[in-house]
Amino acid sequence: MTRRSLATAAAAAGIAAMMAAAPALCQDTASRAKSAVKAAARPVPLPRTPDGHPDFEGIWTNATVVPLERPASLAGKEFYTEQEAAENSRRVLGISSWERLGGQAPEHYNMSQYGLDLSQVKVAPTLRTSLIVGPDGRIPPFTPEAQKRNAERAARNRGHQFDGAENRPLQERCLLYASEGPPMTPWSFNSNLQIVQNDGQVAILQEMIHSVRIIPIDGSIRASPHLAPSIRQWMGDSRGHWEGDTLVVDTTNFTDKTAFRGSTAGLHLVERFTRVDSDTILYEFTAEDPATWVRPWTAQIPLTRIEGPIFEFACHEGNLGLANTLSGARAMEKAAEESAKKASK
Amino acid sequence: MNAMGVTRMERNLAALTACAVLFLAVAPAGAHHSFAAEFDVKRPVKLRGTVTKMDWINPHSWIHIDVKDPDGMIVSWMVEGGSPNSLLRLGFTKSALPPGSEVVVEGFQAKDGSNRAVGQFVAFADGRKLFLGGSAPGAHGDSGK
Numbered sequence: 001m002t003r004r005s006l007a008t009a010a011a012a013a014g015i016a017a018m019m020a021a022a023p024a025l026c027q028d029t030a031s032r033a034k035s036a037v038k039a040a041a042r043p044v045p046l047p048r049t050p051d052g053h054p055d056f057e058g059i060w061t062n063a064t065v066v067p068l069e070r071p072a073s074l075a076g077k078e079f080y081t082e083q084e085a086a087e088n089s090r091r092v093l094g095i096s097s098w099e100r101l102g103g104q105a106p107e108h109y110n111m112s113q114y115g116l117d118l119s120q121v122k123v124a125p126t127l128r129t130s131l132i133v134g135p136d137g138r139i140p141p142f143t144p145e146a147q148k149r150n151a152e153r154a155a156r157n158r159g160h161q162f163d164g165a166e167n168r169p170l171q172e173r174c175l176l177y178a179s180e181g182p183p184m185t186p187w188s189f190n191s192n193l194q195i196v197q198n199d200g201q202v203a204i205l206q207e208m209i210h211s212v213r214i215i216p217i218d219g220s221i222r223a224s225p226h227l228a229p230s231i232r233q234w235m236g237d238s239r240g241h242w243e244g245d246t247l248v249v250d251t252t253n254f255t256d257k258t259a260f261r262g263s264t265a266g267l268h269l270v271e272r273f274t275r276v277d278s279d280t281i282l283y284e285f286t287a288e289d290p291a292t293w294v295r296p297w298t299a300q301i302p303l304t305r306i307e308g309p310i311f312e313f314a315c316h317e318g319n320l321g322l323a324n325t326l327s328g329a330r331a332m333e334k335a336a337e338e339s340a341k342k343a344s345k
Numbered sequence: 346m347n348a349m350g351v352t353r354m355e356r357n358l359a360a361l362t363a364c365a366v367l368f369l370a371v372a373p374a375g376a377h378h379s380f381a382a383e384f385d386v387k388r389p390v391k392l393r394g395t396v397t398k399m400d401w402i403n404p405h406s407w408i409h410i411d412v413k414d415p416d417g418m419i420v421s422w423m424v425e426g427g428s429p430n431s432l433l434r435l436g437f438t439k440s441a442l443p444p445g446s447e448v449v450v451e452g453f454q455a456k457d458g459s460n461r462a463v464g465q466f467v468a469f470a471d472g473r474k475l476f477l478g479g480s481a482p483g484a485h486g487d488s489g490k
Binding site for chain 1: 378379380381382383384385386400402403404405406407423425426427428429430431432433434435437452453455456457458459461463464465466467474475476477
């Protein structure tokens with residue numbers, strides 16, 4: 001068996017194994033809080049820390065075959081049947097990530113060579129047809145204020161995208177990947193994270209691109225208030241507390257530099273971590289920003305345990321692509337100038 | 346045209362639309378940066394050369410090769426590939442691509458005209474693909490055959 005087929009078989013086996021746990025992940029929004037109760041009723045007790053809370057420690061992946069937003073073809077269908085979910089997984093894993101890029105990036109390298117294909121890693125299964133919960137399964141519409149703000153931002157940037165490094169996207173500059181959030185959303189490769197926990201804090205390291213959040217945990221949000229509103233941070237200010245066996249993390253104090261899906265610095269995020277079984281954490285987030293969306297929205301992303309290790313992703317170390325992109329833009333401008341000169345003669 | 350008045354072309358169009366929807370129905374495949382901004386799809390290259398070193402760095406690995414041009418001169422090229430993290434996790438080491446290896450690279454040249462290219466497909470000169478594109482020396486538990 002080739003290494004590729006071994007990896008694919010391993011991924012398929014992982015999906016099959018996790019399908020068994022999937023019913024706990026496919027409850028409707030109203031009953032999802034009962035996940036932990038169901039899990040606690042299982043014959044094998046969940047791992048716990050010495051102070052009695054669920055133990056989230058380990059290395060996990062949120063790689064998934066399911067999109068954040070539900071495609072129009074599945075409108076109104078929040079969950080697959082187990083058979084449909086298995087078929088969807090086979091179909092998605094049967095198309096390489098590079099093939100899926102298709103016309104979007106015909107110049108891209110073939111990810112499969114580097115083990116960066118979804119079929120080469122363990123994916124976290126779910127019966128969901130979109131990570132966003134609810135009958136709609138999509139990010140709510142922008143408010144008129146957000147539409148105006150986004151249009152103005154786009155107009156300001158138009159024609160200046162390649163002026164200098166500061167005009168390039170944050171991830172191209174290796175400052176912060178869109179997937180890091182918070183909220184933490186799947187990335188197309190190295191979509192892994194490590195959780196380390198003690199009785200007063202939980203630390204989350206995301207491989208992409210090695211950011212760490214250290215979250216103090218207290219009895220309640222009142223016991224550990226957020227930083228003063230004047231202090232704004234790229235990843236916000238996160239505070240955790242326990243609601244039964246669920247770790248709830250409340251994050252505010254964002255900046256306007258990160259703009260999660262068009263949000264403002266006023267984004268209020270609530271994340272919920274629930275250990276469903278020995279290999280699964282159900283991660284859920286609700287994003288609320290009245291200046292951006294007409295209503296709050298919620299997504300559920302299962303995290304599945306992987307062996308690791310996680311390696312450092314020192315993005316700045318060799319970010320030659322940024323310099324090459326800018327020198328390419330300068331070369332294109334020069335060529336355009338020369339061609340305009342020729343045309344005017 | 347069938348009884349419902351649907352022509353073959355319409356059926357094909359419908360099938361294409363369905364495929365487009367299906368493609369949208371999967372998790373996104375993303376890249377660290379725009380490859381269209383860095384490389385020129387109008388400048389395809391096929392390079393045959395000798396590896397001088399490989400940079401195992403993020404966000405992208407870079408393979409350095411010496412290529413003999415038509416005049417017999419040696420020209421150094423840099424070839425951009427994927428993040429090495431997954432290769433390391435899967436057991437590949439620096440010995441998977443030792444200096445001196447003869448490789449063939451198919452990709453596209455940098456927009457600024459420099460001797461840099463994206464390595465869309467990279468194979469050893471005998472046809473074996475690098476890393477997980479096929480068996481490769483240095484892979485744990487893999488004979489390289």
